[in-house]
Amino acid sequence: MARLSLGGAYFRAQHAKDIVEPYMKTLAFLLRLPNVIKWLAGMAARPFSPQAAIMCHSYVTTPEEVRRAQADYDDYAEQFLNK
Numbered sequence: 001m002a003r004l005s006l007g008g009a010y011f012r013a014q015h016a017k018d019i020v021e022p023y024m025k026t027l028a029f030l031l032r033l034p035n036v037i038k039w040l041a042g043m044a045a046r047p048f049s050p051q052a053a054i055m056c057h058s059y060v061t062t063p064e065e066v067r068r069a070q071a072d073y074d075d076y077a078e079q080f081l082n083k
Helices: 005-014 022-032 035-045 050-056 063-081
Strands: none
Touching: 022 050, 035 050
């Protein structure tokens, strides 16, 4: 697992004033879980909630994926939050 330098202080400072959706808190919690647990939870949730299954299967393992996830979030924020 990639570790952020300074314990993620830069990311926290950059996004301290961002609006945090309740679902984003859930996603952040799920990202911290081991992949095996997320996979099992996703399989169990799939028949009842496809959205929850997608969240359970979400993970980032490299700095490139973190950057891509941040770019996707920025696109989302521009499209929906800044209207």
